[in-house]
Amino acid sequence: MKLVLSTSNIMSGGPSVIRRPTFEKSNTELTSSLRENFTVHQQTSTSTNAAALSSRPSFRTWTTQEGETLFIPSHTTNPLSEPREAYDITVKLFYLPNIPVDRRCVQTREAIKLVLGQLGMESIDLLIVSFPGISFDADDEDSDLDDAESQPSVPASAEEGGCFDSESVPEDIGTMLTTWRTLEKLHGEKMVSKLGIAEFGVQRLSKFLPQTKVKPAVDQINVRDCCVVPKPLILYAKKEGIELLTHNDCTNVLPRGTLREILGSGAKGAGILAGEGNDERLKGNVEPQWVVKYTAVVKDRGVVESKGYFAVAELNEG
Amino acid sequence: MARSEYPITLTTFPRLGTDDCTTPSYPVSGQKLRSQFVPDEIANPHIRFPTLAANIRARRGRKVEVNVPVFRDENTPWPWKDPSVDYGLHKWPEDDDVRNGAAKENYIYMDAMAFGMGSCCLQITFQAKNIEEGRKMYDQLSPLGPILLALTAATPIYKGFLADTDVRWNQISRAVDDRTPEELGEKPLANDRWRLPKSRYASNSTYISQDPRLRKEYLDPDLVVDQDLKRRLLDGGMDDLLATHFAHLFIRDPIVVFAEDLETLDLSKADHFENLQSTNWQHMRFKPPPPGSDMGWRVEFRPMEIQITDFENAAFSIFIVLITRAILSFDLNFYIPIQRVSENMETAHIRDAVSTQKFYFRKNPFSSRPTHRGANNTPNGTFDSPASTTSNSRPPSPFGPVEDEFELMTINEVINGQVSSDGDAFPGLIPLVESYLNSMNVDVETRCELARYLDLIRKRADGTYWTAAKWIREYVKKHPKYGKDSVVGEEIEFDLLKAAEQITRMEGRDGLGWEMLGKRR
Incomplete structure (x- = not known):
């Protein structure tokens, strides 16, 4: 069975991760906003079902199963309020470690489809x-570290935040290019105007670029380093017409075991996966497949109207 | 500009009102200002300005009284009597003011509009997308006013004496205070319509947004409004909050009206309204679009003090811009009772308030209602339609007592966030802005520049860097000519202004002013 987890719009009203005193990296933003969204939906279902007040409602009351796909929580759309041209819509797709690369073509289309559906947009x-x-x-480069002394210090909350990715090693350029072909196709279909990659240094870029048909327009670099971005990279990006953007995401956005905990039947879990030998809840191994993050910004005013995540996993009966 | 001239941005000229403080020199005690400290020539000669000053004085029935507590240093005589006050002048009737007690013991006394309106400040005007957004920004920025006033403090000297306050605000307030003795409550009401608790230059007294989060407890039940005028606005279709706001502005008289503007009433212009609006100097201003323009609704954020360097002024300007973007993106809620905002404004005056005082501030800026905007409104072409649930119509959380919504916080807590384990702490304005930036596509160079700006504000708030007020105090204190008697003499002033010039040029790169700016390159 496929599990589709959604945070809904985390910017306003509903679950908000920035309720927390410290602002966390995307992995904590993802997990805590998933938890909050689940809680809100559980409470909603409870309040409409007085009988269930005493105990936690069955997950069936606030999730929806469509064939072999379970939407957690039930799918609600949140269409943007202004016309398409008012927005800058950015989607970041995190391919996860140890997932067969040949699935990425399908995964990418699936992710885009989910986001477009959520925002009520076509591209x-x-x-x-x-x-x-x-x-x-x-990515070992000459960075002008002598600049570092005069740089503003980064607040502790922006530090690693459990981001360290020990699970995987980078794949080779060839594999990345295979994936890139899928993206170029989406670009050709006008579903995506610009493509981007993340964390590429000069070396990786210079191997990657000559083999692309559609060049990446953006290279996203972790914000922690934004004032010490190596000059060679800045120059190279300028020459190639690639915009260097900042981000604050973890490469390892969904560490192993996280979903099992969120969905599990423990005190902090959503009560979807069965614990020790009980009931109607689901059994099996949770294998995270991919995570997608989306933001819709009203261009003229710089207002973030919608932001959220989908995480998709396979539940394999063990 | 002459070779010997250089533009600097200090809030006030430190020895304004001392002998011979202008070049060229003019005699004081002129017919228009009737000040014993500053000459008439110091005011803009356009007829509007001397008339403004004269009419304020006429309405008050005496000169304005600007009394600032003097800073008591080791050698300051105590009680302190302002030695620059001349009690023997008999040129104008207003010269009696000081003999009638206008100058107070332990206060620096000033007597002209120039001492207030001669100040410089940093005001930011925002364009709103529509009137609703303008009203929301007006309300949400209001509680931030006193915080930013304290954080930008830069005014420790008046008329050649160290003051015991750090900011300009109340001095301007008093310098244009046109209230009559009846309005001030010194005499029973006979001719005037009401008692007025505030000068026409003062902090905001009401909120205006039609926001369900605006509780009636946040409003001032004793707000003075012109009820007849409010009735007319309501009858004309204006909603209650906005009618209240404008009827509050109209409790003041227009101070200057040009006779020719009264000959015919031209309703295609808003001059009479603008005249009143622009002489209601509150810390926020809600600006309707001028008739016949496509300018839109604007909101002006007015409390901040000007900083010495362009770098700092850019930092504070951009910080406020980013806060408005975060307010709109996260739908933040900073509401506290408006009277607490006024109290905060007073607190902001206290010497070194930024590191010694606490301010009322809302603990949780987030909305608790799950508002799934537009749920169910599934457009075409969406994901292959798993049964959409109905929108979340959870009843709104019942409101708790207003007093539980806010508490006293340090500036550092407001700016950088409270440290707390229970997750109930205020996250801090800078973390909110950072979180906003993390949701945006920002290029590395811009983000780096923004990081420098935010770093300045972060460190001003946590005390790592000094405010200009503190820096100027320390500069005076260390000056060899300073006699620890609160007097800022001519040589000290000269050196201080030269230092300000150097800091303006170098922005701390040569080390001067590093206490304010950090070690910059």
Whole structure:
């Protein structure tokens, strides 16, 4: 069975991760906003079903199963309020480690479809893909560290935040290019106006670029380093017409075991996966497949109207 | 500009009102200002300005009284009597003011509009997408006013004396206070319509947004409004909150009206309204579009003090811009009772308030209602339609007592966030802005520049860097000519202004002013 987890719009009203005193990296933003969204939906279902007040409602009351896909929580759309041209819609797709690369073509289309459905739109402006195991630091370049002394210090909350990706090593350029072909196709279909990659240094870029048909318009770099981005990279990006953007995401956005905990029957779990030998809840191994993050910004005013995540996993009966 | 001139941005000229403080020199005690400290020539000669000053004085029935507590240093005589006050002048009737007690013990005394309106500040005007957004920004920025006033403090000297306050606000307030003795409550009401608790230059007294989060407890039940005028606005179709706002502005008289504007009433213009609006100096201003323009609704954020360097002024300007973007994106809620905002404004004046005082501030800026906007409104072409649930119509959380919504916080807590384990802490304005930026596509160079700006504000708030007020105090204190007697003499002033010039040029790169700016390159 496929599990589709959604945070809904985390910007306003509903679940909000920035309720927390410290602002966390995307992995914590993802997990805590998933938890909050589940809680809100559980409560909603409880309040409409007085009999269930005493105990936690069955997950069936606030999730929806369509064939072999379970939507957690039940799918609600949240269409944007203004016309398409008012927005800058950015989607970042995180391919996860240890997932067969040949699934990515289907996964990418699926992710875009979910986001477009959520926002009620037909296309996106920028699709950034994050390959597992790459982190910008690891890309060994000459950085002008002598600049560092005068730089503003980064608050502790922006530090790693459990981001370290020990699960995987970067894949080779060839594999990335295979994936890129899928993105180029989406670009050709006008579903995506611009493509982007994340954490690429000069070396990786210079191997990657000559083999692309559609060049990446964007290279996203972790914000922690934004004031010490190596000059060679800045120059190279300028020359190639690639915009260097900042981000604050973890490469390893969904560490192993996280979903099992969120969905599990423990005190902090959503009560979807069965614990020790009980009941109607689902059994099996949860294998996260991919995560997608989306933001819709009203261009003229710089207002973020919608932001959220979908995480998709396979539940394999063990 | 002459070779010997250089533009600097200090809030006030430190020895304004001392002998011979202008170049060229003019005699004081002129017919228009009737000030014993500043000459008439200091005011803009356009007829509007001397008339403004004269009419304020006429309405008050005496000169304005700007009394600032003097800073008591080791050698400051105590009780302190402002030695620059001349009690023996008999040129104008207003010269009696000081003999009638206008100058107070332990206060620096000033007597002209120039001492207030001669100040410089940093005001930011925002364009709203429509009137609703304008009203929301007006309300949400209001509680931030006193915080930013304290954080930008830059005014420790008046008329050549160290003051015991750090900001300009109340001095301007008093310098244009046109209230009559009846309005001030010094005499029983006979001719005037009401008692007025505030000067026409003062902090906001009401909120205007039609926001379900605006509780009636946040409004001032004793707000003075012109009820007849409010009735007319309501009858004309204006909603109650906005009618209240404008009827509050109209409790003041227009101070200057040009006779020719009264000959015919031209309803295609808003001059009479603008005249009143622009002489109601509150810390926020709600600006309707001028007739016949496509300018839109604007909101002006007015409390901040000007900083010495362009870098700092850019930092604070951009910080406020980013806060408005975060307010709109996260739908933030900073409401506290408006009277607490006024109290905060007073607190902001206290010397070194930024590191010693606490301010009322809302603990949870997030909305608790799950508002799934537009749910069910599934357009075509969406994901292959799993049964959409109905929208979440959870009843709104019942409101708790208003007093539980806010508490006293330090500036550092407001800006950088409260440290707390229970998750109930205020996240801090900078973390909110950072979180907003993390949701945006920002290029590395811009983000780096923004990081420098935010770093300045973060460190001003946590005390790592000094406010200009503190820096100027320390500069005076360390000056060899300073006699620890609160007096800022001419040589100290000269050196201080030269230092300000150097800081303006170098922005701390040569080390001067590093206490304010950090070590910059």
